[in-house]
Amino acid sequence: MRILGWARQVAPLLLALAVTAEEQLPVGAIARLGPPDSGAAKGVTGIEFSHDGLTLAAASANGHLCLWDLEARQPRWDSSGASRSLTAVFSADGLLVACGYEDGRVRLYDSTTGEETCVLEAHDSPVWHLAFAAGRDRLASSDSSGAVRVWDLAAKSS
Numbered sequence: 620m621r622i623l624g625w626a627r628q629v630a631p632l633l634l635a636l637a638v639t640a641e642e643q644l645p646v647g648a649i650a651r652l653g654p655p656d657s658g659a660a661k662g663v664t665g666i667e668f669s670h671d672g673l674t675l676a677a678a679s680a681n682g683h684l685c686l687w688d689l690e691a692r693q694p695r696w697d698s699s700g701a702s703r704s705l706t707a708v709f710s711a712d713g714l715l716v717a718c719g720y721e722d723g724r725v726r727l728y729d730s731t732t733g734e735e736t737c738v739l740e741a742h743d744s745p746v747w748h749l750a751f752a753a754g755r756d757r758l759a760s761s762d763s764s765g766a767v768r769v770w771d772l773a774a775k776s777s
Contacts, residue, residue, distance in 0.1 A: 652677075652687045665706040669713045674730065676716050678704035684718045686730060696733030706748055710755035717758055719746025725760050727772070737775055742766060 644651060652675065662680030669675070674695065675687045684704050686695040702722035709716050709730065716730045723742035728735055742762035750759045756773040 650689065650692055652689075652692060664704065667707050667709060667716075669709045669730070670711060671713060674709075674713070676707040676709065676718075678707045678718055680704075682720075684716070684726075684728070686716065686733070695731075698728060698733050698735070703745075705745055708749040708751060710751045711753055712755055715751075715755050717749050717751070719749050719760060721745040723762065725749065725758070725770075727758075737772070739770060739775070741768060741770075 663677050664680050665676075665678040667676045673689055675689055677683075677685045677687065679685070680703050682699050682702060682704055683697055684707055685697040687693070688695045702720040702724065704718050704720050706719040707716055714730055715727050715736070717725055717727050719725050719741075723740070723744055723746060725739040725741040725746055726735055727737040727739075739758075739760070741760050742764075744762040744764040744766070746760050746762050748759075748761045751757070752759075756771065758770045758772055759767060760770065761767045
């Protein structure tokens with residue numbers, strides 16, 4: 620009985636040590652987000668930190684856009700697009716995240732809830748790069764053909 624009681628107390632510690640040993644990171648790395656085979660982490664094609672450094676957006680070849688809470692090391696939300704997602708970028712205030720897709724569309728999401736707020740029928744080729752202006756009213760997008768477009772998002776929301 621006494622040994623059984625000891626085992627119950629030590630078992631969680633042994634499990635924690637086993638997980639820690641499996642989760643060993645390379646020198647200098649501070650986190651690994653998600654298992655390599657998770658849907659949100661599969662074939663990551665683009666990553667971007669929020670301006671406050673607390674959130675990481677990861678675009679994936681399987682169409683997922685996942686926002687990671689870096690303090691909790693957990694996904695905040697995960698959205699699946701109809702096409703392969705290639706790149707993501709946060710607005711300066713961190714309230715929006717834009718994602719460029721292989722089908723030429725750009726989707727904008729509320730960074731807190733993951734709600735899709737706008738779809739731009741942006742390009743005839745895959746969207747490779749996105750950049751917000753200092754605010755969140757203008758967004759530039761470029762595609763694989765070399766076309767660059769600048770969007771007035773204030774006009775799109777009215």
